[in-house]
Each structure stands twice: as C-alpha cells, then as structure tokens.
Amino acid sequence: xxxxxxxxxxxxxxxxxxxxxxxxxxxxxxxxxxxxxxxxxxxxxxxxxxxxxxxxxxxxxxxxxxxxxxxxxxxxxxxxxxxxxxxxxxxxxxxxxxxxxxxxxxxxxxxxxxxxxxxxxxxxxxxxxxxxxxxxxxxxxxxxxxxxxxxxxxxxxxxxxxxxxxxxxxxxxxxxxxxxxxxxxxxxxxxxxxxxxxxxxxxxxxxxxxxxxxxxxxxxxxxxxxxxxxxxxxxxxxxxxxxxxxxxxxxxxxxxxxxxxxxxxxxxxxxxxxxxxxxxxxxxxxxxxxxxxxxxxxxxxxxxxxxxxxxxxxxxxxxxxxxxxxxxxxxxxxxxxxxxxxxxxxxxxxxxxxxxxxxxxxxxxxxxxxxxxxxxxxxxxxxxxxxxxxxxxxxxxxxxxxxxxxxxxxxxxxxxxxxxxxxxxxxxxxxxxxxxxxxxxxxxxxxxxxxxxxxxxxxxxxxxxxxxxxxxxx
Numbered sequence: 473x474x475x476x477x478x479x480x481x482x483x484x485x486x487x488x489x490x491x492x493x494x495x496x497x498x499x500x501x502x503x504x505x506x507x508x509x510x511x512x513x514x515x516x517x518x519x520x521x522x523x524x525x526x527x528x529x530x531x532x533x534x535x536x537x538x539x540x541x542x543x544x545x546x547x548x549x550x551x552x553x554x555x556x557x558x559x560x561x562x563x564x565x566x567x568x569x570x571x572x573x574x575x576x577x578x579x580x581x582x583x584x585x586x587x588x589x590x591x592x593x594x595x596x597x598x599x600x601x602x603x604x605x606x607x608x609x610x611x612x613x614x615x616x617x618x619x620x621x622x623x624x625x626x627x628x629x630x631x632x633x634x635x636x637x638x639x640x641x642x643x644x645x646x647x648x649x650x651x652x653x654x655x656x657x658x659x660x661x662x663x664x665x666x667x668x669x670x671x672x673x674x675x676x677x678x679x680x681x682x683x684x685x686x687x688x689x690x691x692x693x694x695x696x697x698x699x700x701x702x703x704x705x706x707x708x709x710x711x712x713x714x715x716x717x718x719x720x721x722x723x724x725x726x727x728x729x730x731x732x733x734x735x736x737x738x739x740x741x742x743x744x745x746x747x748x749x750x751x752x753x754x755x756x757x758x759x760x761x762x763x764x765x766x767x768x769x770x771x772x773x774x775x776x777x778x779x780x781x782x783x784x785x786x787x788x789x790x791x792x793x794x795x796x797x798x799x800x801x802x803x804x805x806x807x808x809x810x811x812x813x814x815x816x817x818x819x820x821x822x823x824x825x826x827x828x829x830x831x832x833x834x835x836x837x838x839x840x841x842x843x844x845x846x847x848x849x850x851x852x853x854x855x856x857x858x859x860x861x862x863x864x865x866x867x868x869x870x871x872x873x874x875x876x877x878x879x880x881x882x883x884x885x886x887x888x889x890x891x892x893x894x895x896x897x898x899x900x901x902x903x904x905x906x907x908x909x910x911x912x913x914x915x916x917x918x919x920x921x922x923x924x925x926x927x928x929x930x931x932x933x934x935x936x937x938x939x940x941x942x943x944x945x946x
Contacts, residue, residue, distance in 0.1 A: 474520040478548035485551065485562065486512050492559040496524060496544050497712075498566045499581045501533030501922065503790070503843030503946065505712050508544070509561070520546055523569055533922045534579055542577060543569040550709060552678040556720045565709055578912045581845035585705040588849035591908030597750065597769075597859055598757055603848050604701035604747035604832070605711060607840035609731045611664055611693040611722050617940035624937040628735060630692040632663055648691065651739045655689045662687045668695055671721045675699075678717070680710050690740040701747065704852060708844040715840070731840035732943045733789070734796035741797030741804070744840040746788075746851060747822070748773070749832040759828040763868055764812040764821040766831065774810050774819050774833055775865035776858015777851060780904055781808050781818060781837065782888050782897035784854055788838035788847040790923065791946070792891045792931045793939045797839060800886065805836035808885035809869035817869050818887065837887060841946040846919075850905060857904040892928045895920050 485491070494515050497507045508526060523543030528534045534542075550565035568580035576583045593599055610630075617626035629636070634648045647660040659665055668685045675682055681700040688694035697718070699710055715731060722729035734741035750757045750769070760767025766774075777784070789798065800806050803815050810819035810833075820834045838847055857863070869884065876884075888894040899920055905911035931938060 474545070474548055476517065476520075479517055479520045482546075482548045482551045482562070482564070483516070486515070489553060489560060489562070491553075491562045493557070493561040495554060495557075495561050495563045496546060496566050497563055498544055498568060499712065499843065499845060500531050501579055501581065501843070501918070503581075503841070503846075505716060506531065512562075515546070520548060523566075523571075525571065528568070528577075532926075533918055534577075541571050543571050545569050552713075555674050555677060555717070556724075565712075579915055579918065581843050582705065582708070584910060584915065585708050585845040585849050587908065587910045588852050589704050591910050592750075592852060592856060594908060595856060595860065597856060598752045600751040601704050601852050602701045602747075602749050602751065602832075603704055603707040603851075604699070605707065605744050605838070605840075605844065605848070606696060606698055606747075607711065607714060607731060607744040608688050608694060608696045608742035609718055609729050609840065610690070610735055610742065611667065611695060611727050611729050612735075613693075613727055615728055615730070615940075615944065617937050617944070619938045619941060626937045626940045628692070632661075633692040635691075651691050652689055654687055654691050654694060656686055664693055664695055667721060667725055667727070668697060671697055671718055674717045674721055675714060678713060680713050680717075688740070688742075690736060692736055692739070694740065694742065704848050705845070708848055711840075711844040730944050731946050732940075733791065733794045733839040733841050735940075735944070740802075742840055743797065743805075743836065744838045744842065744847075745820075746835045746838050746848065747832045748835065748851060748855065750855070756828055756831055758833065759831045764823065765826075766821060766833075769859055770831075770833060771865055772859045772862055773855035774858065775863030776854045776856070776861070776904075777819060777833075777835055778808050778810065778865055778885075779858065779863050780854040780901060782894060783901040783905075784850050785837060785888055785894040786891070786898035786919070786923070787850045788835075788842050789887075789894065790843070790847075790891070791839075791841045791939070791943050792927055793943050794839050794841060795888070795890050795894075798837065798887050798889075806887045807869065808887065810865055811869045814869055814871070819865075841943060849910060853905050853907065853910060857907070890928075891923065895923055895928065 493509050495509045523545040527540050528542035529540035544566040546564035554561040554563050568577040612630050614629040634650050637648050672682045672685050683698045685697040688696050719729045758770035798804050798806050805818045809817045811817040812821040902916045
C-alpha cells in the first residue's frame with residue numbers, strides 16, 4: 473500500500489511546482505524503462521491505491537494477449553521532476569499489479585527486488601543490503617548499423633577514437649587516446665569532461681548522489697560516473713535514472729551514449745562492478761579479522777556468489793554481447809576466484825579505505841546491459857545462500873593468474889563462455905533464487921525461454937552486426 477503521507481506530499485509538490493504532466497515509469501522484463509503519461513488531474517490519493525490500467529501483453533516477456541490488463545501503481549517515494557521534458561513533468565516509478573487479485577505481479581522486476589530485501593530480513597542474518605554498482609558507458613558521435621538481405625554492418629565514430637588519428641579534419645589536432653590508454657587523461661585528450669559534469673549535476677538535481685566521474689580506459693569516449701551506494705531496490709531505481717540521464721544529456725549534445733558491454737573490438741568493454749555489504753543494527757557485518765579484513769560471514773557470501781556465478785551470469789551478463797567482454801587473457805573478470813587486488817578475479821575486496829564502514833566485496837562480472845533489479849536480487853540471493861550453507865570460497869588468488877603454471881591454472885573455474893552456457897547453468901542451478909518466493913519458477917522459465925528464443929537462437933543465425941540492433945539501446 474502507498475504511504476498516504478508521502479502521497480499527499482506528492483500532490484502538494486504537483487501544486488507547488490505547477491506540474492503539467494505525470495509520467496508513470498516501470499521496468500520491463502529484459503531491462504528497459506517504459507513509460508506512459510497522464511495529466512495531473514488524473515492523480516489523487518485514490519489512484520495511488522487504485523492504479524492506472526495498461527496493456528501488459530505488449531511488454532516483452534509479460535502477459536499473454538488473453539490476460540493483458542494490468543495496473544501501474546505509483547510509488548510516492550520515487551517522485552522527481554524530469555529534467556528534460558519541455559512541459560514540467562513529475563516522474564513516478566510504479567509497481568505492477570494484477571487488476572483481478574490486486575496482488576503484485578511476479579514478473580515485475582521491481583517486485584522481485586522488494587521481495588529479495590524482505591527475504592534478507594526474514595533470515596535475520598541482516599536487516600540491510602547495500603549495493604554500489606559502477607556502470608561504464610561509451611559516448612559516441614555517430615552510430616550506424618544494419619542487417620538485411622544484401623549486407624550486414626555496424627559503424628561507430630568518435631572524435632576521440634584513435635582510429636581517427638589519420639582522418640582529414642581540417643585541422644586534425646590529434647589528442648586521440650590510444651586503445652587502453654584513455655584512463656584519466658586531462659583535456660584536450662579527454663573531450664567529455666563538460667558533458668560528464670552536466671550528467672553529474674543533472675543526476676544530483678533529481679536526487680541521485682554522485683561520488684566521482686572520469687574517463688575510462690577505452691578510446692572512443694568510454695566514461696564512468698560513480699553513484700553513492702544505497703539499498704537494493706532504491707539503488708536499482710537509481711541505475712535507471714542514471715542510464716536515463718546519461719543518454720539524454722548525450723542526446724542534448726548531439727551525441728549518443730550506450731551501455732552495450734562490448735561495442736568496440738580490441739579495446740575495453742563496459743562492465744558494471746557491483747559492491748555489496750550486509751548490515752544489521754547500523755553495523756557492517758562484513759568487517760572482521762579474516763582475509764583482507766573480512767568477517768567469516770563475508771567469506772561465506774563470497775563462497776555463495778562464486779558457487780552460483782555461472783547461473784547468476786544469466787541475469788548479470790544477459791546478452792550475447794556480454795560474452796565478448798568476458799574473454800580470458802585480459803583484465804576481464806573471467807576467473808571464479810576472489811582476491812584483494814587481482815582485478816581478473818570475479819570477486820575483489822577493495823582496499824582503498826581502512827574505515828569499517830567501507831568494507832565490502834566487489835562482484836566484477838556484471839555488465840550494464842543487465843536488468844538491475846534482477847541482477848542485484850540474484851547477487852543477494854547467492855550471497856545469502858552462501859552464508860546460510862557456510863560455503864567455503866577456498867583460498868584467495870593473489871597471484872597474476874596468467875603467470876600460474878598450467879596445472880594450477882586448470883584448477884581455476886571460469887565464467888560461462890556464452891549466454892547459452894549461462895542460461896543452461898541457470899536451468900540447472902536456480903533453487904537458491906526460489907527461496908522466500910523471491911524469484912518464482914515461472915520467472916526463471918520465462919527468462920530462459922525469452923532469452924533463448926529472442927536472442928541466443930536469433931544470433932546463432934545472424935552475424936555480429938545484429939547485436940547492435942538488439943543491444944545498443946540498453
């Protein structure tokens with residue numbers, strides 16, 4: 473039920489700010505934000521409870537045509553003024569409900585995240601899970617792709633791209649970072665500082681606190697903006713705001729931004745490293761005297777994530793393109809091991825700070841093409857399963873993994889090599905996700921069927937350019 477006090481505050485905000493339109497937003501199954509709008513007169517205290525009807529059969533992975541009617545129920549705590557529309561618009565993130573039973577819809581990703589948080593509390597292991605995802609992205613000047621009966625291609629361009637070092641630009645002034653050498657250069661090599669700053673200021677104006685922004689490793693405009701950590705569902709909400717702001721600020725500057733994991737061949741892809749910690753009564757439960765200052769609970773959480781990682785990747789790395797980033801031999805976290813510094817390990821323990829509040833684990837496999845509600849819920853469920861079953865993560869991997877003897881390297885487990893393999897792993901290993909009715913069997917089966925039918929099989933029949941049609945908009 474909606475908080476009536478918060479709902480009244482939203483209605484007062486609408487009057488005070490002279491809002492002209494209400495935008496109702498919700499998350500589809502694969503991971504894109506959707507919306508519909510109503511005039512302010514359509515929103516009152518009753519409609520926060522009654523909701524707004526819409527056709528769910530047109531949403532990917534949801535209802536059948538014969539049971540299409542569903543409800544959008546606005547969550548008053550999520551209200552913010554949209555920074556891009558010409559007419560003043562208030563945004564409300566919504567939960568999805570069945571109009572007959574009034575129950576929350578089991579395939580609503582936001583509902584799954586809320587259930588994951590409630591399940592954690594019911595276990596009494598902790599009362600709060602904090603998440604801090606670091607989503608990387610590219611800002612390009614031009615992107616063209618096509619796939620038809622006589623051709624298939626993609627073409628990307630960026631004023632920063634090293635491939636343009638010889639282009640006639642009248643004049644070409646250089647300052648184009650080489651592949652893998654674009655981490656932290658000052659302008660004029662970094663040509664995107666002002667755009668990223670505008671993204672940061674816009675995000676903070678709608679209530680998303682930011683800790684840092686910088687250029688990333690790849691040539692051609694790779695960037696990162698770091699949000700302050702938050703609880704699971706609130707953080708997933710913020711990831712959607714983050715993507716929305718990044719794309720629209722880029723568009724405002726006649727550029728295009730993408731969270732596609734691997735748009736460029738031969739240079740770094742975009743990941744979404746996810747920082748996690750569990751708290752109870754205001755105390756960080758991951759602080760202890762074990763390896764890297766971790767508690768026994770934290771090590772068991774690592775054990776759970778590593779054990780279930782092949783299945784988890786079906787949600788955290790959910791595109792065929794994801795596995796062009798997760799390639800052995802580079803910094804990509806393909807090794808199912810943990811370490812305090814080794815960035816090729818799937819799980820890292822950041823050592824930047826000695827503060828107990830900062831102690832956390834970092835799962836490095838996920839990428840920003842994921843549905844954040846499903847991805848972070850899955851990570852939490854794997855961590856909790858590891859704690860409940862006291863899963864030993866084994867010894868840490870602090871050596872350079874690529875200098876290990878062959879027999880030692882053979883003992884290190886690796887991430888799946890394709891989306892198909894990850895989906896097959898999920899099919900075999902998903903009981904941990906069903907606990908507390910967080911993920912339902914229907915959700916698991918629908919996810920596997922949807923991904924296999926619409927992406928894996930489709931891309932088995934088409935060459936690489938088709939990925940741009942499927943994933944560039946994520």
